[in-house]
Amino acid sequence: MRALLAAARALWAFLRLWSGDADYDVYRARVDGPALSREEFWLESLKRRYDRVSRCC
Amino acid sequence: MKALFRNLTWMAVGLLGAAGLAAIALERGEPVNAMWFVVAAAGTFAVAYRFYSAFLAARVLGLDDTRATPAERLDDGKDFVPTNKWVAVGHHFAAIAGPGPLVGPTLAAQFGYLPGTLWLIVGAVLGGCVQDFVILFFSMRRDGKSLGQMAREEVGRRGGMIALLAVLAIMVVLLAVVALVVVNALFDSPWGTFTLAMTIPIAMLMGLYLRLWRPGRVLEATAIGLALTLFAVVAGQWVAAAPEWARYFTLSKPTLALAIIAYGFAASALPVWLLLAPRDYLSAFIKVGAILALAGGILVVRPDIHMPALTRFVDGSGPIFAGGIFPFCFITIACGAVSGFHALISSGTTPKLLMRESHARMVGYGSMLMESFVGVMAMVAACALQPGVYFAINSPAGLVGDTAEAATAAISAWGFPVEAATMEALARQVGEHTLLNRTGGAPSLAVGMAQIFSTTIGGHRLLSIWYHFAIMFEALFILTVLDAGTRVGRFMVQELLGHAWKPLGRSGWYPGILLSSGLIVAAWGYFLYQGVLDPLGGINSLWPLFGIANQLLASVALVVATTILIKMGHRRTLWVTLLPTLWLVTVTLTGAWQKITSPNPRIGFLAQARALEGQLAAGAVAAGKVEATTRLVFNNRLDAGVTALFVGLILVLILEAVVEWLRVLSGRKAPELRESPHVPTRWAVVP
Numbered sequence: 001m002r003a004l005l006a007a008a009r010a011l012w013a014f015l016r017l018w019s020g021d022a023d024y025d026v027y028r029a030r031v032d033g034p035a036l037s038r039e040e041f042w043l044e045s046l047k048r049r050y051d052r053v054s055r056c057c
Numbered sequence: 058m059k060a061l062f063r064n065l066t067w068m069a070v071g072l073l074g075a076a077g078l079a080a081i082a083l084e085r086g087e088p089v090n091a092m093w094f095v096v097a098a099a100g101t102f103a104v105a106y107r108f109y110s111a112f113l114a115a116r117v118l119g120l121d122d123t124r125a126t127p128a129e130r131l132d133d134g135k136d137f138v139p140t141n142k143w144v145a146v147g148h149h150f151a152a153i154a155g156p157g158p159l160v161g162p163t164l165a166a167q168f169g170y171l172p173g174t175l176w177l178i179v180g181a182v183l184g185g186c187v188q189d190f191v192i193l194f195f196s197m198r199r200d201g202k203s204l205g206q207m208a209r210e211e212v213g214r215r216g217g218m219i220a221l222l223a224v225l226a227i228m229v230v231l232l233a234v235v236a237l238v239v240v241n242a243l244f245d246s247p248w249g250t251f252t253l254a255m256t257i258p259i260a261m262l263m264g265l266y267l268r269l270w271r272p273g274r275v276l277e278a279t280a281i282g283l284a285l286t287l288f289a290v291v292a293g294q295w296v297a298a299a300p301e302w303a304r305y306f307t308l309s310k311p312t313l314a315l316a317i318i319a320y321g322f323a324a325s326a327l328p329v330w331l332l333l334a335p336r337d338y339l340s341a342f343i344k345v346g347a348i349l350a351l352a353g354g355i356l357v358v359r360p361d362i363h364m365p366a367l368t369r370f371v372d373g374s375g376p377i378f379a380g381g382i383f384p385f386c387f388i389t390i391a392c393g394a395v396s397g398f399h400a401l402i403s404s405g406t407t408p409k410l411l412m413r414e415s416h417a418r419m420v421g422y423g424s425m426l427m428e429s430f431v432g433v434m435a436m437v438a439a440c441a442l443q444p445g446v447y448f449a450i451n452s453p454a455g456l457v458g459d460t461a462e463a464a465t466a467a468i469s470a471w472g473f474p475v476e477a478a479t480m481e482a483l484a485r486q487v488g489e490h491t492l493l494n495r496t497g498g499a500p501s502l503a504v505g506m507a508q509i510f511s512t513t514i515g516g517h518r519l520l521s522i523w524y525h526f527a528i529m530f531e532a533l534f535i536l537t538v539l540d541a542g543t544r545v546g547r548f549m550v551q552e553l554l555g556h557a558w559k560p561l562g563r564s565g566w567y568p569g570i571l572l573s574s575g576l577i578v579a580a581w582g583y584f585l586y587q588g589v590l591d592p593l594g595g596i597n598s599l600w601p602l603f604g605i606a607n608q609l610l611a612s613v614a615l616v617v618a619t620t621i622l623i624k625m626g627h628r629r630t631l632w633v634t635l636l637p638t639l640w641l642v643t644v645t646l647t648g649a650w651q652k653i654t655s656p657n658p659r660i661g662f663l664a665q666a667r668a669l670e671g672q673l674a675a676g677a678v679a680a681g682k683v684e685a686t687t688r689l690v691f692n693n694r695l696d697a698g699v700t701a702l703f704v705g706l707i708l709v710l711i712l713e714a715v716v717e718w719l720r721v722l723s724g725r726k727a728p729e730l731r732e733s734p735h736v737p738t739r740w741a742v743v744p
Binding site: 014015016017018019020021023024026027028029030031038039041042043044045046047048049050051052053054055056057 | 132133134135136138140141143144147148151152153154155156157203224231235267268272273274275276279329330333334337338341342391392396398399401402405406537538541542544545548564603607
């Protein structure tokens, strides 16, 4: 049961990281000074991602 | 003892892969089971990853985990983010796996299952994976520089501009051809059109949720979007059954093409958070889910393959696209075997995420193996159909006629028996008026997937739901490629226009946005519309053009990689990139030569233009079709010109690279690598 819970937690963590859901938390953990708000960070991350080739054929 | 056991295990895996390859290559006279495809691919890929990628990592590239990656040195929590290896694999795989590995193998199935399957497996192991891996590694060693920047710095000044122009030209053809696949899948299909149309307001709702209510909560928004999209698949059935609603969603090919062109413009000009990004989230989840479901379905159902190993169309007379196995099989299947577009991803976001240099092996080589596996599964799904059904769905009306009787008679005469009643019954079962003349691969793949899914869950009652789920899945992520590609194309146009007048180059200036969006959409929209009006289905001319362009881009990437390897002092291991380069250059130049100069009007653009001109001159064209035929003559000449442009651009780059190689190899020029300096990692190194 414990192993199952651990696996579920790992899967959830993977999904959050893979989908970008956890991007802001990762960012906050890395920035010492004044940080962007969640909304500002999200809008900026979209701009960075979609201003270049992000999806292949 | 441990080493002996390990060696014996790998020997067994290798033998299993070889047995799979032998089974699909040598079996004759009775249907081959799909499991042999899985065994052949999985066995070969496991051995290739274990040994060949290890050889590349250790002996050719020299991955060094004591060296800090850009993600560690430049960590800003935004662009450069040290990322768990498996998350990086997930990101990279989701970025490289688009509709190509599904559509290409489905189209190439017209040659039979064997040529395409072997090319998928061998091409990926020796070409595609190598390209992705080495470009990822070289970009990582250069702080995540793009392919264009590396071409400019390592090959020559013109390299960067050529790469930019080549990518822009390829983008135009790519967007046109994938949009054509959607048009051919959805015309006269109210259920499919409704479902896809509903994904637009659903994506916008997700966008508003993420922007206004819960910024950045991607999983919550995606869960809502997924539930609504699945509901839209089911609701499409009710819409199709209600004539007063169905008529709004029953669209002809030209109308559908214009709707997609308008959508592309809107997606490019609207804020990215409103439509593009939420659609991408939705598409990524459905893509991974559907691919896993297909893999699971094939393992559970283990369907027999009904397509022969080789069909009569190996002679080049194929109904979907004309041209022999060499070079057209290797051009038709680009994504899944070797795709130049991957080099843009491998030198884009991914190199900025890797925590360790050694992760490049799994992310670069491993992800491409997974994509190739997707291609093999698509081949299985297409070849599990009865060949007559496959050809009835994919053959254009201009070749077999547009009635069930005419089409089935023509296809049966080719040696693939199929009855009109069978096609009508199948169309009814999947909830469509007709499945005929849907050239492009998506509907035949959807029928194959639906048959596999419905055998697992729901039986024939759910065939129509599964078919429309598969169509929605294919169309959804084709549209994701379309809107993301249009937006990137817009930036490239703005970059070029900015050289002429600076304000046009500013990405935030709205008149510039509208003009550049209009130009890029007009460019691919023109090719799309010409494909829609083409009596041979459009795929016959556009897909090979796309394949040639994509493989030429792969040649560029491999030429850049070879140049860097020469500068690194490699001589004896140069073949790892040189052999795939030579193969791709030979294939693409042969393909381009045939598409331009072949005297067969179904292959050669100029021959078709001449043939149509002859018909016009002889008065053999009906008065109502003179204008369309005159346009076809122009379009064929344009296609020939575009093909020549691709070849010209790439030949200039290759020539420049070869001059650089000779200078370095003869000692006339000191090799000058543009790698970032070695900085030791601060993290513990696991030996």
